Amino acid sequence: MYIINTDYLCVAGSGYYKAAVGCVSPRDTAIGYSLASGRPTMVADPKIHAACRECSQKLTCRDLANYTAPISIRDRVIAAVQIVAFDSAQCEALKRKGEDIAEAITLFLVQSCEADSRLFSALAGSADEIDSSGLERLIGESKAMRTLKDGIIRCAPLDSTVLIQGESGTGKELTAQAIHDLSPRAAAPFVAINCGAIPESIIESELFGYVSGTFTGAQKGGKAGLFEHAEGGTLFLDEIAELPLQLQVKLLRVLQERKVMRLGGRQEHDFDVRIIAAANVDVAEQARNGQFRQDLYYRLSVIPLYVPALRERERDIELLVHYFARLYARRRNEPQPWVEPALLKRFASYQWPGNVRELKNFIEYGINFRKGNTLDLETLESRFLNAEKPPSSERCGNWSMNTAQPCFENKPTEEKVNGKETKTIISEKELSEQETLSKCLRLYGADLEGKKRTAEELGISLATLYRKIKRYSLQDAYRYDVGVS
Numbered sequence: 001m002y003i004i005n006t007d008y009l010c011v012a013g014s015g016y017y018k019a020a021v022g023c024v025s026p027r028d029t030a031i032g033y034s035l036a037s038g039r040p041t042m043v044a045d046p047k048i049h050a051a052c053r054e055c056s057q058k059l060t061c062r063d064l065a066n067y068t069a070p071i072s073i074r075d076r077v078i079a080a081v082q083i084v085a086f087d088s089a090q091c092e093a094l095k096r097k098g099e100d101i102a103e104a105i106t107l108f109l110v111q112s113c114e115a116d117s118r119l120f121s122a123l124a125g126s127a128d129e130i131d132s133s134g135l136e137r138l139i140g141e142s143k144a145m146r147t148l149k150d151g152i153i154r155c156a157p158l159d160s161t162v163l164i165q166g167e168s169g170t171g172k173e174l175t176a177q178a179i180h181d182l183s184p185r186a187a188a189p190f191v192a193i194n195c196g197a198i199p200e201s202i203i204e205s206e207l208f209g210y211v212s213g214t215f216t217g218a219q220k221g222g223k224a225g226l227f228e229h230a231e232g233g234t235l236f237l238d239e240i241a242e243l244p245l246q247l248q249v250k251l252l253r254v255l256q257e258r259k260v261m262r263l264g265g266r267q268e269h270d271f272d273v274r275i276i277a278a279a280n281v282d283v284a285e286q287a288r289n290g291q292f293r294q295d296l297y298y299r300l301s302v303i304p305l306y307v308p309a310l311r312e313r314e315r316d317i318e319l320l321v322h323y324f325a326r327l328y329a330r331r332r333n334e335p336q337p338w339v340e341p342a343l344l345k346r347f348a349s350y351q352w353p354g355n356v357r358e359l360k361n362f363i364e365y366g367i368n369f370r371k372g373n374t375l376d377l378e379t380l381e382s383r384f385l386n387a388e389k390p391p392s393s394e395r396c397g398n399w400s401m402n403t404a405q406p407c408f409e410n411k412p413t414e415e416k417v418n419g420k421e422t423k424t425i426i427s428e429k430e431l432s433e434q435e436t437l438s439k440c441l442r443l444y445g446a447d448l449e450g451k452k453r454t455a456e457e458l459g460i461s462l463a464t465l466y467r468k469i470k471r472y473s474l475q476d477a478y479r480y481d482v483g484v485s
Contacts, residue, residue, distance in 0.1 A: 001105070003071075004031055005079045008136070016062070016086065019187040024136045026056050034068035035080040041068045042098065044091075056135050059153050060182050065091045067098030081105050135182070137174045139323050140316035144308035148175065155303045156182035161255070163240075163300045164278040166307030169357030172278040173238060175307055180234040185274060188233030191226050196242030196461030203463075204247055205263050208254075214264030227260045230273045240277040240300065241286055242461050245293065252296045275300070310352040310359065317347050320356060324363035325375055332367065340376040350384060358387075437468060 002013035002020055008027055010020040025031060033051035034041040043049045043066050052058055063084050071079040083101050085094040135149050155162055156179050164172045173192060180190045198206060205214075209225030226235060237243075243251065254260050255275065259268040277300045284301075286292040310317065321344065326336040352358055362383055363375075370379045440457055444450040455465040 001081065001083050001101075002031075003079055003081045003105075004035065006035065006077065008032060008035075011079070015084075017084065023181070026136055028055050029057055030055070030063075030066055031068050031080050031082045034070055034082075035077065038070050038072075038077050040070070040099070040102070042095075043067070044095065056149070056153065057182070060157050062086060064088070065094050067094055067102055069099075069102035135178055137178055138171060139320050140313055141319065142308075142313035142315045144313045145316060148305065148307060151303075151305050152178050152182065155179060155305070157184065158303070159274055160302040161274070161300050162276045162303045162305060163283065163297075164276065164305045164307060165283065166278075166280065167309045167355055168280045169355035170307040170309055171356055172280075172307050173236065175305065176234070176236045176238075176276045176278060179276060180236075180274075183234070183274070185233050189230050190234050190236065191230035192236040192238060193226055194238045194461075196239035196463055199463050200244050200247075200467060203243070204250070207247075207251070208260055208262055210263035211265045214262075222262060222265075225260065225262065227254070227271050227273055228269075232272055234274045234276055237275065237277040239279060239461065241279040241281050241283055241292055242464055244467075248293045248296050252293065252299060255296075255299050310355045314348060317359070318344055320359055321347055321363060324360050325367060328364050328367040335373065337367065337370065337373050337375045340374055343375060343377040343380065346377055346380075346384060350387075353387075433468070437465075441469075 001015070002010055002017035004010050004025050008025045010017070010023050010025055013019070013021045027036075030041055030043050030046070030049070030051040041051050043051055043063070046052045046058070046061060046063055046065070052061075055061070064087065065085045066082050068080055068082040070077045071081060081102055083094060083098050085091040135152065138145065138149060138152075152175065162176075162179060164175050166172050176192070177190060180186060193206065195203065205223070205225070207225050207227065209223050209228060210219075211222040212220055214222075257268075258270060260271050261268045283292055283297055287294040287297040310320075321339055322336075325339060329336050347359070347362075354361075362380060365383060366375045366380050370376065436458070437454070440454040441450065444453040444457070451465055452462060455462045458465070460468075
């Protein structure tokens, strides 16, 4: 049994659906059909019933039969209850008693809500601020988004590794979470790690764990790694292209052998974890250029998925605008604002280099600083103008370390090794990279905040910045450093 309110939030559940409490149910399911129509629905055969024809969950649904009834209080439908059967004996019982069970539950809830207004508020509350689950996380009906959702539905029941690629801010982690939520592993942990945000010196211990005494400062008794924390569930490796090459070798072996060993340990352990990786660069291209191991790329990209950029799904922009406007208005206990047509047109013409994340920030700013109950162009025009400004001369230049630049010439530079002059080959690209890095650190400062600004300016992660500082021996960068938070 489970119950959803009119925001499609699951507020109660038992048995298999106990894990669904707190999640948002897709609107195109049988319970959503009954909630919208206000009529009870008996689904004896989910494959052919009208309520299931357009259901986004039909490929992963385990229901053999279900009975749904709307819950009305004070002449208002505020929820729906569904009784679900998973085997033949339950199906027979459901056909005989399903209506009586649903009626009894409905009567109990109606009487309870009339006696306690707090229960009524909880049952009929808004779900906008609750994290949704499954495909409800992914707002959009464009062709590109329908293709992505179809891919999610098809791969969710499987156990194969998935590689999600797309620009920053498009929703790669939401895509991974949707795959997990629709999979048989949904009740188990979903564990995420950003491979580019953790310093190289500790990422191995974070992934695999360590035994007591492995290194100075090691936790007494050792520490479990993320593979162990994700046991039975899903491990999401975000920004996988930022993983150091030497660690890629170890990860490949772990994935091939399906065994993991803690640092400093001597015993391998089997693990049952599904791997989903993501990257905001073309990993295949990096593999061809030697920047990423080809064998690991082939191991990860069993099922490739692409999350489209916002400029590739223009028809979804208006849906997203209204969704975020409603979300942030309700957080301020205010009604959903009217969105000015001129602003919608401006949204549609903007290129959105930061994708959905940037759009979300625009809307949050607009909701907080609008003058009335209208979200208008005047409030946000300055944000658009600032975002569209060309790089100024005070910045480090229109250059990114993520941009592959051809090396036309290698120049020898002299250095001393054991007191003897030797020559090493350093490319013009590397010299340019070093100069740009030094300029940014001088401009923004060598403390932690300066490094964060430098990494953001150059389009690289903080961990990658530290590796480049070490590589080029930019000792001045460490002068005021207080470490990575």
